[in-house]
Amino acid sequence: MITIAIDGPGGAGKSTIAKLVAKRLDIDYIDTGAMYRAIAYKTVNENIDTNDDKSIRTMLDDTEIDFIGGSIYLDGRCVDKQIRTPEISQMASKVSALGPVREKLVELQRKMGHEKSVIMDGRDIGTNVLTDAAYKFFMTASAEERAQRRYKELIEKGESVTFEQVLSDINQRDKNDMERELNPLRKAEDATEIDTTGLSIEEVADVILKNIVSEK
Numbered sequence: 017m018i019t020i021a022i023d024g025p026g027g028a029g030k031s032t033i034a035k036l037v038a039k040r041l042d043i044d045y046i047d048t049g050a051m052y053r054a055i056a057y058k059t060v061n062e063n064i065d066t067n068d069d070k071s072i073r074t075m076l077d078d079t080e081i082d083f084i085g086g087s088i089y090l091d092g093r094c095v096d097k098q099i100r101t102p103e104i105s106q107m108a109s110k111v112s113a114l115g116p117v118r119e120k121l122v123e124l125q126r127k128m129g130h131e132k133s134v135i136m137d138g139r140d141i142g143t144n145v146l147t148d149a150a151y152k153f154f155m156t157a158s159a160e161e162r163a164q165r166r167y168k169e170l171i172e173k174g175e176s177v178t179f180e181q182v183l184s185d186i187n188q189r190d191k192n193d194m195e196r197e198l199n200p201l202r203k204a205e206d207a208t209e210i211d212t213t214g215l216s217i218e219e220v221a222d223v224i225l226k227n228i229v230s231e232k
């Protein structure tokens with residue numbers, strides 16, 4: 017069994033890299049951000065007030081989240097596309113600060129992480145979800161570079177956004193994710209930091225793969 021944890025701020029390239037490494041090592045990739053996004057999507061759809069603890073708990077008790085063939089399923093329905101909008105990004109950052117949401121998802125993530133070999137990415141994987149992971153990485157990049165990558169992605173998908181909007185969203189999410197009380201984004205002491213600014217996807221994947229191979 018091999019367990020790899022990747023943490024870092026939004027837009028640092030975690031999921032692209034994690035997918036590639038998973039393929040190379042023939043192990044499963046678990047995108048924990050997608051799980052928070054799925055909860056955010058349901059919260060928006062059902063018009064749930066995030067300050068209403070009871071409604072949040074009731075919704076969580078009645079929610080099923082799963083990965084099937086690399087896609088995220090919410091209550092039996094694939095929501096890969098629906099969760100990738102700027103509105104859901106902001107809501108995900110908000111709901112991920114709620115205790116009951118983190119409790120449910122972290123429990124699910126630990127189960128997934130201990131069943132088989134995985135590479136899991138998020139904000140608190142190395143510090144909280146899989147503290148015993150054999151390999152931990154913390155990926156960073158400047159806010160401008162991360163905003164540039166996200167902007168390109170959104171434009172390619174046909175979303176109408178400005179670079180300034182995307183940068184401001186990234187800064188706001190960084191602040192939420194780092195300053196929240198419960199499991200904030202931070203580097204685990206035993207994680208290897210990789211600054212991806214100016215590096216290609218292949219170059220970053222190579223840094224990770226070399227670390228893993230050289231320790232085997």
Ligand code: DC
Binds near residue numbers: 053108138141
């Ligand atoms: O990685 P992402 O942008 O898809 O994550 C969406 C939000 O979920 C992000 O703002 C922070 C939150 N998140 C978290 O709190 N803990 C995780 N392990 C993963 C994501």
